[in-house]
Amino acid sequence: MAAAMNTWTHSPANAAGSAPPAARRMIEISAHRASLTGSSGARTGVVTLIQHFGSALNLNVHLHMLILDGVYTLEQNGPRFHPVGAPDAQTLERLLNCLIRRIVRRLSRDDL
Numbered sequence: 001m002a003a004a005m006n007t008w009t010h011s012p013a014n015a016a017g018s019a020p021p022a023a024r025r026m027i028e029i030s031a032h033r034a035s036l037t038g039s040s041g042a043r044t045g046v047v048t049l050i051q052h053f054g055s056a057l058n059l060n061v062h063l064h065m066l067i068l069d070g071v072y073t074l075e076q077n078g079p080r081f082h083p084v085g086a087p088d089a090q091t092l093e094r095l096l097n098c099l100i101r102r103i104v105r106r107l108s109r110d111d112l
Helices: 021-033 089-109
Strands: 002-010 044-053 059-067 070-075 078-083
Touching: 021 044, 021 059, 021 070, 021 089, 044 070
Parallel strands: none
Antiparallel strands: 002 044, 044 059, 070 078
């Protein structure tokens, strides 16, 4: 049971504020892994599905994310795809720890 689905295509330089933190960070990681900076105009895509319930209709809020395995830059001859491999376990662990801190901070701020 999908509650909401949003699609974003971003430059790493202007991704702030419009995508969830996990999506923003994955965009930055992809551009960095392709050895590109925000000024390169690198773009990637993320689709995030926010699911509120599990298969037993129990409350189980979680995200499903599809992330391109690379970034695009606009070259003179058109778009160019720069493939990147999957993030390593250490990168994903840092991302997870960052998200945990943000979620706990938000829940504490909202007295939940």
